[in-house]
Amino acid sequence: MSFRPEDIPDQSGRIFLVTGANTGLGFQTSKALLKKGATVIMSCRSLDKGKLAKESLLETNKSGTIHLLKLDLSDLNEIKKFSAEIKNRFGFLDVLINNAGIMAPPQTLSKQGLEIQFAVNHLSHMALTLELLPLMSNIRGSKVVTVTSGAQYMGKIAWGNLQGEIKYDRWSSYSQSKLANVMFAIELEKRLRANKSETFSLLAHPGLAKTNLQANSIMTSNSWVEALAYKLMSPLFQSAEFGALPQLIAATRKKAKGGEQYVPRWNVKGLPRLAKVASSALQSEDREKLWSISQSLINDYISIQNQLPSNPRT
Numbered sequence: 584m585s586f587r588p589e590d591i592p593d594q595s596g597r598i599f600l601v602t603g604a605n606t607g608l609g610f611q612t613s614k615a616l617l618k619k620g621a622t623v624i625m626s627c628r629s630l631d632k633g634k635l636a637k638e639s640l641l642e643t644n645k646s647g648t649i650h651l652l653k654l655d656l657s658d659l660n661e662i663k664k665f666s667a668e669i670k671n672r673f674g675f676l677d678v679l680i681n682n683a684g685i686m687a688p689p690q691t692l693s694k695q696g697l698e699i700q701f702a703v704n705h706l707s708h709m710a711l712t713l714e715l716l717p718l719m720s721n722i723r724g725s726k727v728v729t730v731t732s733g734a735q736y737m738g739k740i741a742w743g744n745l746q747g748e749i750k751y752d753r754w755s756s757y758s759q760s761k762l763a764n765v766m767f768a769i770e771l772e773k774r775l776r777a778n779k780s781e782t783f784s785l786l787a788h789p790g791l792a793k794t795n796l797q798a799n800s801i802m803t804s805n806s807w808v809e810a811l812a813y814k815l816m817s818p819l820f821q822s823a824e825f826g827a828l829p830q831l832i833a834a835t836r837k838k839a840k841g842g843e844q845y846v847p848r849w850n851v852k853g854l855p856r857l858a859k860v861a862s863s864a865l866q867s868e869d870r871e872k873l874w875s876i877s878q879s880l881i882n883d884y885i886s887i888q889n890q891l892p893s894n895p896r897t
């Protein structure tokens with residue numbers, strides 16, 4: 584069974600937060616949600632880029648409401664202030680879409696000195712989710728949708744080299760961060776159920792979609808091989824609008840269940856369907872280990888009130 588854009592129901596009165604909303608899949612997700620009457624909070628690392636994106640959305644969308652807030656996920660310190668602002672201004676949240684991401688840059692460190700892909704793609708989204716969960720946990724049908732990639736199936740968690748401190752390989756690090764997205768989302772779902780929360784955790788991956796992700800990767804790595812590879816693979820790519828459909832369906836489908844993953848029908852392109860996650864994300868010991876390492880890394884820099892234990896009685 585596959586899902587169509589028409590399957591997105593009316594979203595009037597619901598509040599969505601989309602990270603990395605100024606371009607690519609985040610922009611298309613915001614656009615489609617606004618069309619359905621949603622209130623969309625666009626979080627962007629650059630307010631200038633965010634303003635341009637917001638203006639462009641306002642030109643075409645007469646329904647829905649847009650808010651723009653700055654959040655640079657390469658700095659864990661921004662998460663506390665950002666989450667407090669969301670709480671003060673909105674009070675609750677229906678859906679958080681953990682969408683922002685970067686792919687395969689040369690070795691780069693976050694503001695806290697952590698490997699940038701691990702930090703932006705995984706760690707900061709985990710911190711953001713834990714901070715915002717109290718705004719969602721009593722809201723029926725609330726969801727956290729984490730955007731992963733087909734790279735999850737090739738991903739391995741390098742336990743002894745999590746930050747590329749011994750050896751850095753930009754692609755292994757990307758796949759690791761996208762597998763970490765899956766492990767986090769599945770573990771989150773397990774803990775939400777154990778804590779009798781109203782919130783559900785789901786996953787989506789877009790297949791191959793034409794966005795800035797590939798261009799930025801080519802630019803930062805200066806790789807002509809990669810540029811050529813993308814040229815040759817061009818017919819396999821779908822539009823960003825289509826690539827956003829799996830996360831849109833995961834975020835809005837009433838019958839969508841926690842732990843589900845939505846992907847394109849032909850894995851790289853096509854209408855969304857349900858798919859199994861990478862088998863390496865199914866080992867609960869590994870998921871708990873990653874959760875605990877990630878939590879202590881986050882706690883080294885910011886204190887997160889909501890720790891969401893695996894067993895609520897402990």
Ligand SMILES: NC(=O)c1ccc[n+]([C@@H]2O[C@H](COP(=O)([O-])OP(=O)(O)OC[C@H]3O[C@@H](n4cnc5c(N)ncnc54)[C@H](OP(=O)(O)O)[C@@H]3O)[C@@H](O)[C@H]2O)c1
Binds near residue numbers: 604609629658682
């Ligand atoms: N496109 C694909 O084929 C594909 C395939 C598999 C998975 N994905 C996943 O889809 C998600 C969206 O990517 P996309 O394809 O839409 O790429 P994109 O066009 O490059 O958009 C990525 C978004 O993330 C933002 N971002 C990057 N670093 C950030 C930071 N430090 N703090 C806050 N925001 C940051 C970017 O902001 P700026 O505009 O300021 O850079 C941009 O808004 C990512 O998680 C990616 O891994 C994409």
